Amino acid sequence: MDTATHIAMGVAIGGLATLDPAVQQDPVLFQAVLAGTIAGSHAPDFDTVLKLKNNATYIRNHRGITHSLPAILMWGTVISAFIFAFVPDVNYVHLFLWTLLSVAVHVFVDVFNAYGTQAARPLTKKWIALGFINTIDPYIFSLHLAGIVAWLLGANPGETFLILYFVIALYYVKRYLDKREMVQIIHEHFENVEQVVTSPTIRQNIWRIAISTKDKYYVARAEDGHIQVLDQFERKPLPKHPAVEEALKDHNIRAFISFSPIYRWEISEFDGHIEVRFIDLRYRAREHYPFVAIVHLDKHLNKINSFTGWIYSKQKMKKKLNPLPN
Incomplete structure (x- = not known):
């Protein structure tokens, strides 16, 4: 999900925590739990900073190890321990469990969109992407926003968010059935x-x-x-071509292939140079496929440059890839 929805979910889980008698009876514990659920609902996405290094590292690792089973426990422990250090008199067990729940919910909801996560690591590095909830879902965000407003206006937060999550659960079932029906139609016609x-x-x-x-x-x-x-x-398998063999050694190409489930490839030669391009078929915008991985090789198969990421125009490509020598 997007950042705004994750944070809204953190607030909602903090509201749900008021159903816990220990939280309900201790205002200081409630404040600590609310801080923990908000931080925990966003923590797995701290790996976004990897984009500052390069796209290949970001693509390989975003929603990877930070969304894994050990990471869920790690985030819950670190965040609750940090908060507990400032309010040592609160019940740590309840603080930890509600914080842990917010982290787990973050990872859980991310498996339902097309990007997916490696949530089952270390059992498997397979990307789990169920593909029936949009990363930015206006219905889910609007429901959370309505629940938060109702809370601010005096509604009981525990009961409000319990009802809200029941409605959202029905929405998930509805979207799953929409996808299942669509996949059945595809199998009938292809x-x-x-x-x-x-x-x-x-x-x-x-x-x-x-x-x-x-x-x-x-x-x-x-x-x-x-x-x-x-x-x-x-659908053509990758050829046993020297340029392809060299391209597959490149970190940008390897990152792309590790992430993309359906892609095609192209090999082009121009002015004594070779371009190997991989194109993700999941994303199509205005008759264009913007998510690609490209490597340029000289006539001796030495790498000139490479790139992976989103390219919406030739002008952007020129900025991302150093100009080829004449």
Whole structure:
């Protein structure tokens, strides 16, 4: 989810904590728990600072180890211990458990969007991306905002957020059923379907879809249950080409491949130089696929430059990649 929704969830879990008699009867513990749930609801996304290093490091690690099973326990422990150091008279067990819950909820809700997380680490490094809740979901955020306003106006926070999360749970079930119905339609209309990757948009009735079959990739759009194929590509395995072998050694290319479940590749030669490009098919904007990984090699297969990330124009590409020598 987006940062605003995660923080709103932290406030909501702090409100839920008033159902706990220990929290309800101790105003200082309540303040400590509220601080813990707000901090815990955002803590796993502290790995965003990795973007300051480079895109490859960010792509490989964002929502990775910081969203893992050990990290959930680590965040809960560190945050609650830090708060406890300032208010040592409160009940640490209750502070820790509510803080831990807020961290766990953060990781849990992130598995439902298209980006996903490595939430099952260290059991597996597989990305879990269920793809039926948008990263920015206006309904979920609006419900949290309404609950917070009701609390400020005097509503009982425990009861308010208990009802709110029951409604949100029903919403998740509804979105799951929407996706399941759509995937069933795809299997009925396409042959030899091997993988379907769904990306919900901010509009409830519109989805982006990438489909992998035995011999083709399809990029589609679903609106009100009607599926429209926008592009299709031959599915070709990576060739045993020297340029590809060199490209696969590059950290940007490796980061892209480790993250992208459906992509195609291109090899282009120009002025004695070779470009190897990998294109993620999950994202399509104005007939363009902006999420790519690119490496440029000279005629001796020495790397000139490389990049992975979002490119929406040729001008941006020139800024990201150093100009090729003449």
